[in-house]
Amino acid sequence: MNSGRPRAVLLDAGFTLTFCDGTSIAAVARDAGVLVAAQALEDAEAPLRREISSYVWATTATDQSESKRKSGPAFYRRMLELAHAAGTSNDLDIAAAAIWSQHLRRNLWRRVGWGVDAAMTRLRAAGIKLAVVSNSEGTIEAMLEEVGLRRHLDAVFDSWVVGVAKPDPGIFKLALAHLGVTEKQAIMVGDTPAVDIVGAQAAGVKAILIDPYDLHPAAEVPRFTDLAAFVQALLADQ
Structure with a gap:
């Protein structure tokens, strides 16, 4: 990746940070x-x-x-x-x-993915703000706290709590405003094109697709197998 370091990374939760x-x-x-x-x-x-x-x-x-x-x-x-x-x-x-x-x-998507904790640690060490933007059921923040990932985050935007869900660009704009960054200063990382990618792009945010099974070869955004691979590429070029 050669597009410069973002000031903030927005993260989906399920299938990106945590798994069933x-x-x-x-x-x-x-x-x-x-x-x-x-x-x-x-x-x-x-x-x-x-x-x-x-x-x-x-x-x-x-x-x-x-x-x-x-x-x-x-x-x-x-x-x-x-x-x-x-x-x-x-x-x-x-x-x-x-x-x-x-x-x-009690959110059951609580198995932390391989390399996720270390990847989030690297992003924070690089001075990048982090927020979760998730279509969830009001339990995502408590779950992230319980599994040890909340400490990396500046904020959590649970659709059930904030009243707007992806792909509505409104939830992304809430996150950007809270973090104090513009859409051009952020990247969204998620696994579902119709929700994460479409929503982020509608908000003017660059999107990254987590696609470990090569399900979306025609996707017109950068694809990575997992968060760790994305972070390695992002920070290696800086």
């Missing part, structure tokens, strides 16, 4: 009568990413509640299927609803 905690999800499923391996749930990430557009929740503040109510259980139902969970169709429905309910209480 298979152990916690498997425990909830077990309590609901469905057996599934924790590793199989985490391995379902790749096929889930291929289907993620079906579960892109809420594009505006007004439809968040209804959209998430419908999409949340469906997302976890599909995860259970991909992980070859043992149970009838009705069993999977019940388990998926239980997982979603637990996620609303």
Whole structure:
């Protein structure tokens, strides 16, 4: 990357910083009568990413509640299927609803990605401001605190809390204003083109796509396998 160092980096959370905690999800499923391996749930990430557009929740503040109510259980139902969970169709429905309910209480996307903590440490050491911009359910900041990533961040913008969701450029503009930077001084890093990339670009912010499975070869933005690879490229050129 040769475009100069940004003053701020905006970060998506799920599939960028943190990933599904298979152990916690498997425990909830077990309590609901469905057996599934924790590793199989985490391995379902790749096929889930291929289907993620079906579960892109809420594009505006007004439809968040209804959209998430419908999409949340469906997302976890599909995860259970991909992980070859043992149970009838009705069993999977019940388990998926239980997982979603637990996620609303305690965010289950709490497995920190490889190299994430070190990458965020490097960005902070370089004097770059950091903020999470996430379509979440009001639990993202507490989860980031619990897993040790909140200490790196200047701010967290949870769509449920601020009332506007990606790809609406409004949530990006809130982050920019809080950090005291212009759109040209920031970069957004996320994994979902229709939400992270489109939204950032609508706000005038340069976007970076995390694409570990090469799902978006035609994307017209720089792509990296993970946050660590992006940070290495960003800081290596300075």
